[in-house]
Amino acid sequence: MSVKGGDPVLVAGGAGFIGSHVVLALLEEGFRVLTIDDLSAGHREAVLGGDFMELGLGDREGIARAVKSFQPRVVLHFAAHCYVGESVLDPARYYGNNVASMVNLLDACREGGVEGFVFSSTAATYGEPGSVPITEDHPQRPINPYGRTKLVGEGMLRDYERAYGMRWVALRYFNAAGADPRGRLGEHHEPETHLIPLVLQTALGRRKELDVYGTDYDTPDGSCIRDYVHVTDLARAHVLALEHLLGDGESDAFNLGNSQGTSVLEVLSAAENVTGGPVARRKCPRREGDPAILVADPGKITRALGWRPEYPDIVDIVRTTWDWMSAHPRGYGS
Secondary structure (H helix, E strand, O other): OOOOOOOEEEEEOOOOHHHHHHHHHHHHOOOEEEEEEOOOOOOHHHOOOOEEEEOOOOOHHHHHHHHHHHOOOEEEEOOOOOOHHHHHHOHHHHHHHHHHHHHHHHHHHHHHOOOEEEEEEEHHHOOOOOOOOEOOOOOOOOOOHHHHHHHHHHHHHHHHHHHHOOEEEEEEEOEEEOOOOOOOOOOOOOOOOOHHHHHHHHHOOOOOOEEEEOOOOOOOOOOOEEOEEEHHHHHHHHHHHHHHHHOOOOOEEEEEOOOOOEEHHHHHHHHHHHHOOOOOEEEEOOOOOOOOEEOEOOHHHHHHHOOOOOOOOHHHHHHHHHHHHHHOOOOOOO
């Protein structure tokens, strides 16, 4: 069974940060790609090839027409809201898009005979970790609406496979970061909430200082530790997951992380190494619900799909982000 050579693939939300890097990786592997995105958070300039339709998942009939006309063998789904704090303040928005609109996409796939579905999930489905590093069999007890909507999405995939036979892979990201090493794509969110871009915005003078939330955790330097995984490595994992499904592989869920944690203060140190100057910071109290340590055990995806990160070093992750942001200080269009 062919797994490349022009196989059609539909990417929902492919104009966003991770989705655009995945679209680029798919094109480089020879897949024929249709990207759909309503551009509410994504950027048309980030879609570097293939076909494009400005289309939101709330348009049930439009999604059904797109799937019917393009006839993708696999669909990759990134079109979700993803801010934890916002999900707490406006859960209706998250359940409407991340759950109800996902039903529209799944039904279009079911009716269109799509073979497989790759789902952008999250480590937020685990909630407060009972142990680290976190394996896929860790209990999933999300503590915010964002994590709960993604867990519902994983449950829908299991139910749809049981009833309709559509196989799936769910990829549970830890902290996606970095930018295309060749400078073609990068991270542009409004508002920006991710640590590494915030640190580098401070280095560029766009922010007065970085707020460091908590310096009294039970960690070596007192700041939170997170698992940063380069977006190019994430993109390659999606290609491997897609090929796994096209090769009649079984449905499964996998962690995507580096298996090594980096503290907030270590990220600041890496940024100073890369930029050659100090980054102003301000110590702030802990934020409620921030665990001290979140680190993945990605051994399962290494064993099953052969995935290993090519950019595990935090300095490399920061450097590719810095290269992109230096060339695009206001993001796409600058």
